[in-house]
Amino acid sequence: MAEFEPKIVAFVCNWCTYAGADLTGTSRIKYAANVKIIRFPCTGRIDFMLLLKAFANGADGIIVSGCHPNDCHYTYGNFHARRRWMIFRKLIDFAGIDINRISFNWVSAAEGARWAEVVNTTVETVRKLGPYENYKQVALSIYDQEDKTHE
């Protein structure tokens, strides 16, 4: 059987991490191809719901990344984001969602090598965790069966 290739969605900010990921490429650093990058103006613009939406649509792991504290293009966006993640992470952990599948990072525009490392580590962690079957089951349960009355 082929090895499990995790699907990773990365939510990154335009100014730091996206530029950092760009640098990874232009520096010709190789990294795992499992990641799909979604670019946001700022980490402060990443709605927490999007993380759940990624899982619901088949992601096995998630990377969230933006500018280091004090480096935000919009001055405070990442500070707001940090608070939100602190609360949200605790809440979904409490609700039984596996927070080991979400990796939060600060990656600046100059850290091309670090981006590769973040992706590689996340891919390896998630690979060990295996596909996120629990969540997929819940997301697809509505289509699976013709009749779900009274379960």
Add this chain to the structure above:
Amino acid sequence: MNELIAKAKYLLSSKTVDVVIGYGKGSGKYARAEFIRKLDDADKMIYNETCIQNLATYVQKHEVKHLGKIAIVANNYTLRSLLVLASEFQFTEGQVLALYITPENKIVEMPDFKSIEDHLATVDTGLKPDEKEIVDRIEKMTVAERWDFWQKEFAKCFKCFACRSSCPLCYCTKCMTESNQPQWIPVAASDLGNMEWHIMRAMHLAGRCVNCGDCARACPMDIPLNLLTYNLIEGIEKDFGAKAGMKATDISTLSTFKPDDKENFIK
């Protein structure tokens, strides 16, 4: 509760307020809300251990707003809800007169925010030991156990939105669950739709919830929704030292930040 009845009659006859929102005898376990506008109706008012509903819910209701100036029978949760609403500019000082009832059954009029704030500063508004205990119990479970626990609970949900309607702080005229371009949360009361709805509802109350517990009491299927908000309240107090509804000028936890917020998971 003669003192309360007399107070209501005085407030109405002196035209200090147009309606007194209080409790009357209910047909079940709990007392029901009564909207006293006529002197005679004031005799319906009661106050005892069945008077649990957070009446601050009605401050935002269209029909109630239109009755005029409001006096509202309040416990500590109601007072805190009022301050959160005030901090979100949902009403202005002087529009609502709170009638706080002390554990000794004394009535204290709280016409302005300062009197409410001063009072709340003197009471214990933290999580109660039994509330802490149940949060701890769930936190001690493994992730898989917690997942199963909540999936079983969420499966019962049929999206009647009693949790939302009963909450004094859920006052949006168009809830995020109703925004449909794109459809944010699935409309169906499916496994996914229910989970997303309850997590999002809790998140939208983060830093705002005053822990009155009406969401869980309102749920016809007895889903312990207040556990989610207990967890939030506990975390927010620990991480940010914040507590909702203590000051009318407070900014909710998620609307602000400190440069030195401490976490240990962002690499």
Add this chain to the structure above:
Amino acid sequence: METEKRTLKKSSLEKLFNSLKGEGKKIIAPVKKGSIIDFCEVSTIQEMAEDYLLTVQSAKSAAFPKIEKLFDYVISQEGVSTKDRNLDSIPEMVLFGVRPCDAFGFDSLSAIFNWETKDTIYSKRLEKLSIISFSCNKADAYCFCTSVNGSPGSIAGSDILLTYAENDEFLAEIITEKGKIIAEKSDAFEASKDIDKSKLLADVPVLFDVKKVVKNATASFDSEIWVEQSLRCIGCGSCAFVCPTCACFDIQDESNGKQGSRLRLWDSCGFSLFTIHTSGHNPREVQSARWRQRIMHKFSYMPDRLDVIGCVGCGRCSRACPVDMNIKEHLIQIAKDKI
């Protein structure tokens, strides 16, 4: 067919249950789930709740589930195609141990779903559904079935009605052909005895004249009473969702990539956005208008258009209501001469 009277020993109840199970039927019965009692699928009779008055939810989901797939669709390179709902996948179901009010509720539901246009999915579910109900030997303060043409021992809607008699046996009334087949197959029933059913039933007093409710509600569209009654209503949908006769629904698409299903979902006339137009105009703008719709639909429009009353007096809405909107009290008020 004419109702046949038989006897069923309490000890033979399991035989009846196992016979249904043996036929491969899905058996739905009241089950204790934490602090509430609700209808669930059971595989042994022991899973059934022992002592219950009513479940939180009604039995309507057996024919009108909270999510009903209407059909599937696929969007592909070749174009769009639809796949009709496979009605054969609907299982044979038995509602075991429901109350007469629940069985009666299907009359109103059928009236709505088959009003001139036949709803095939609903009808198929009902066709494959057998109802074995238990008469009520107790009631609580929320019950008012006798005021809305029901009774704690009503046979309407049931296939078999069992009434518990004191000497560890049930008076069994076999009401329909479906019931007769079940009885014959199970071989659990015995010859009838002379039992006076009326003495075995709960006492549910008649509280109002439903004809007057219909008359007064119909004449009072502009009455202030709707505002008065609904002041404490917070506009949730719990009353509608636990109601055995509430049938309002929403139709929504759920997609998983390029394929998905169109679904019929429960909805409630109490929700503020239920009737809102895209323009923002809302014909039922305030909660009082929505409360009026709920009462008028059940007690004026349905009797007028469908010839049934949309209420069976189970009192579930009042029990579930987070703010104690007790429908019984409101109906008593409406039944008074001047409103």
Add this chain to the structure above:
Amino acid sequence: MSEKNIYLPSLMKIVKVTEEAPFVKTFRLVFMDEEDEKNFSFKTGQFGEYSLMGAGEVTFCIASAPTRKGYIECTFRSAGRVTTALSKCEAGDTIGFRGPYGNIFPIDEWKGKNLLFIAGGIALPPMRSVIWNCLDLRENFKEITIVYGARTVADLVYKEELEEWENRPDVKLYTTVDPGGETPGWKGEVGFVPIVLDKIAPSAKDTIAIVCGPPVMIKFTFPVLEKLGFKDDDVYTTLENRMKCGFGKCGRCNVGKYFVCKDGPVFTRTQLKGLPEEY
């Protein structure tokens, strides 16, 4: 009776898309299945449930006339979720359709009478079905007058057809735009529909008036018609309410005990007066 899934739409292909006005489009649709085409018939005034798979269903009237066979048309403004998604469709795309539902304009009863059509804005589409139906059976009616207004010149829909009606000797057409909505070359009237109607003052004798438009236009048009001597029985309009099913089950569209989807959408003013204010 056939046991058909009443919620299952027929598939229809969009064969033509016309941009009528900003955000307003007309789709011409043909059935993809011959059987569906054969079994389908409708009368003027009826509506259907159009759907885009994945987006959902939406209610529009059938804007084409039953006398024009082989296709149906719908005109809509993109506003909500489904209409916005639909407006992105192009010719060749497939959508779902189920219908027709609702009652009809009783044009058979109108034989030998004058017809006065009064429409405002995006409410011309339901009227257009009747207008073409009547024009195709022109010999059945006496004078046909159309008064149509929109906010601005750009908002007038069916511009080509307006021109065609303008040039027909057997139709009297008055187009008007709200004050401030006219362009330099505008030759029509300027003013709100009720005011223009008052100015034209068509005779009420042997005349049926059909009014479709936004609620505020209808509100001010009725008194003018009354002044002109129109009897309530001779004034027709259509109601719109949010609906999901189209056959009286979903519980949304009722106005009192009447369901817009079954008892409507066409109502006379007499009927309208018997309805509670719930639309």
